[in-house]
Amino acid sequence: MTRTQAATQAGEAATAWRRIADEIEAAIGRGDYEEGATLPSSLALAERYGVHRHTVRQAFRHLAERGLVSVSRGRGTQVTTPRFPYRIGRRVSMRANFGKLGVVGSSETLSTAQIVGDGETCEALGLQEGAALWRVEGLSRGDGTPMGTGIHWLSVARFPGFDTAFRAAGASMTAAFKAYGIDDYVRLSTRLTARLASEREADLLRIEPGAAVMVSLAIDALPDLTPIHLVSSVFAGERMEMVVEPFAE
Incomplete structure (x- = not known):
């Protein structure tokens, strides 16, 4: 030719x-x-x-x-159907967000493990480097469609048996915290970035490898601002939009 x-x-x-x-x-x-x-x-x-x-x-x-x-x-x-607005305020709950839209939210535990915390993760949680942490991976859906997958880190000392509690709570962080007497917690910070999906993320979210995803790195704390939970979440960019409302409950 x-x-x-x-x-x-x-x-x-x-x-x-x-x-x-x-x-x-x-x-x-x-x-x-x-x-x-x-x-x-x-x-x-x-x-x-x-x-x-x-x-x-x-x-x-x-x-x-x-x-x-x-x-x-x-x-x-x-x-394309309209994107789901994911509201980020003082309190953040995917199920609550979906519930306000009339969407049925559900979650699934993918894996749980105890790990030795690295310096950055432990610092975010106010712990000494090397502290024992839970690493819990979950998948969230809206009306049965995968919306986001996330990895949660929490102190093993503060939350003994959290793997069992999280599964029993249907992979709901809010419900799992209640098992430890925590009825209220607040969002301390949220950092948002964007990148391309890995093959595993694409498989979990049922999107094309290399599709755009939104990444959220967030810290939750007790009302006195003591950090208790770090979560890195990946959302399907084509299905979600982030709505930042810093003073919203």
């Missing part, structure tokens, strides 16, 4: 994916596909348009970047 032929093919492929993307966008605009509807597969569209599957996938990526569709493992490409 000559250089001119290669350039011609590349130009045709670029035109093809854009044409497919434009036609799908127009169909969404007309209401041919409702919110949450699953689009035809890349294979089906490739056959319809007489192109390679990669060309269709490029069209899907373009539509995803525009916020019109989301691409999920096992669920295909779906027309």
Whole structure:
């Protein structure tokens, strides 16, 4: 193949994916596909348009970047539904956030272990470096759809048997704390960043590897501001939006 032929093919492929993307966008605009509807597969569209599957996938990526569709493992490409607002105030609870929206929140414990805390984690919790910590991993869903996965760190000395308590509480941190006589706690700080999902995160959240995720590193404390809980959470960027309300309860 000559250089001119290669350039011609590349130009045709670029035109093809854009044409497919434009036609799908127009169909969404007309209401041919409702919110949450699953689009035809890349294979089906490739056959319809007489192109390679990669060309269709490029069209899907373009539509995803525009916020019109989301691409999920096992669920295909779906027309984007409104993002869930995740409110961050003095008190933060995913289930409470979802409950206010009429969404059923649920959580699952993925793993629990005792570890030797590193200096940074122990400092955040007000503990001596090397203190024994719980490392608890969980997955949260809204109406059955994975929304976020997180790793929690807590003092073993302060929360003996926390692995059992967390599972018994249905992976609800608020309910687990009540087993230790803690009926109220506040958000001390939240740091938000963004990056691309790892393969494991993508698998857990049912999103494409490399999709955008929001990362939250947060510290919860007793009302007297004694830190008790550090959590690093990863949220599916296409499904969540963070609403910071510093004075909200």
